[in-house]
Amino acid sequence: MRLIVIWAVVFFIASALATLMLYDNGRVSMVWGDWVLETSLSFMLAFVLAIIATGYFVVQLVMFLWHLPQIVARRRQMKRYSSAQNSMHEGLLALEYGDWQKAEKLLIKSAKYSESGLVHYLSAAKMAHNQGIVERRDYYLREAREAYPEEYIVIGLVEARLLQEKSPSDSVALLKALFEEDPKNAAVVRELAYGYRLTEQWDALEALLPAIKKSKAIVREDLWTLERQLMAGKLTLCLTYDELQTYWQSLAKKYQLEADILAEYVEQSISFGEESGLKELLEKSVGKLWNDRLVYQYGRLSLGPAFERLKMAEKWLQGREDNPVLLLTLGRLACQSQMWVMAQNHLKKSLQLCPQLETFHALASCYEAEGKTSQAALIYKEAIERLEDGSPKLIEA
Incomplete structure (x- = not known):
């Protein structure tokens, strides 16, 4: 609506001026020394407008030519960004298909020209890591650090996660360095806590607990799980009763x-x-x-007395008749109570449900305690065969 009003006012003024000039074209005289130039007012106005328009066009042309190298460079950069974006898209698709080699190649191809170059480097490092090519992984991480030094925290976190499986101590050392640099970073605190748990550094984890709670790096449920694991881990550090x-x-x-x-x-x-x-x-x-x-x-x-424990364990059997762990426990307690048949039945059923070397040993020991050494030897032989071929076999006793 506003534009319509403006155009209407312009049209009205132009119409008024045209009408006025039709009634009186006017005259303009310009004197310069002995020179006298006379012309109509309408021509003079048209000439001035033409000069202004020409000047404006010349200025715009000069400005365009002045900025032309920047415009060309910007267009090239936009083209590179577009190409990098397409490479990233194709690389992520290759990642979803599990083609790590192709994903790595596509992601690193245009990392230097992408607005998300850091993502390219880090994703390529992950792909190289998945292929077990440590040299290329470390090279991409170095490139990322050189290109994005201000993002050292996120680069360090990615490297620590990649090191965690095969070099957990190196991973923890890197996380400790990051924590010293930025002790309030929730992601660093969380990863360091899990690193301590993985490497069973329980005293260090205990010392980190205040920082974990202060930063709220771990949600309440996971924090409670971590604290339980810490308490259990501290028990393993005790050297005496x-x-x-x-x-x-x-x-x-x-x-x-x-x-x-x-x-x-x-x-x-x-x-x-x-x-x-x-x-x-x-x-x-x-x-x-x-x-x-x-x-x-x-x-x-x-x-x-083992018999008392056996009677208690039998109460737990209701509804858990197919629990191999409970059956192993019942078998052991029955064997200690010299209830050979019951013990052997429980242990055989446990083996049918979940064959374990310890259950084989318990069954063989039960036969030995009963005095059936030949039967025990057969069980040991069965265990060896089971371990060799890995196929489940029912025990015939």
Whole structure:
């Protein structure tokens, strides 16, 4: 609407001037020394407008020619950006198809000309890593650091993740350096925490906990899982039973009944030859929340009458008749109670469900305890054959 009004005003003024000139064309005189130039006002106005238009065109032409190299360079750059974008698109598609070599080639092809060059370098490094070509991976990471020095944090994070599988200690060392540079970076804190967990550096992880909570780098559920793993890991660092007991007693009761923490405590206690109180702890924990690892540990206890533990474990069998871990535990307890047939039946069924070397050993030991050494030898032979071909076989006893 505004444009229409403007054009209407311009048209009105032009019409008024044209009408005025028709009635009186006017005269203009210009004197320069002895020279006198006379012309009509309309011609003079047209001449001035022509001069202005010509001047404007000349100025625009000069400006265009002045900026022409920049315009050409910008168009070339846009063409490169477009080509780089297409290469990135094709590279990511190749990545989805699992063609890492093609993906790497496409991604690195135009990394220097792309607005997202950092993504090109890092993705190409991942592709080289997936192919096991460490030299090219490291080369792409160096190129990324040279081209984008301000992005050292994200480049370091990517490198740490790539190193994590085969060189976890190097990965943690790199993450520690990044953490010293930027201790408030949530991504760095999170990766360092998981690195400590992977390398079982429990004391270092414990020292990092305040930074984890302050930065909120890990969501509450995952943080609780990490803390449980930390407590369980700290138990493995105890060198004596007294040290183990001291740390165990420092834990709150609710933590002591957590399955992974309790399982590690039981494992360590058994390794020190101390089983006092383990039976009650395991029964209480399994009664609240089922856990295969705790049930497995229950079958390894040797303190006190095995028959009592067998009767308790049989209560857990309802609804879990096909649980191979529970069947292994029942088989061990029945064997300790000299209930040979029951023990062998439970162990055979466990082997049918999930053949494990430990279950073979338990079954052979049960036959040996009964005095059937020849039958035990057959079980050992069956275990060796199973290990050689990897195919499941039912045991005929």
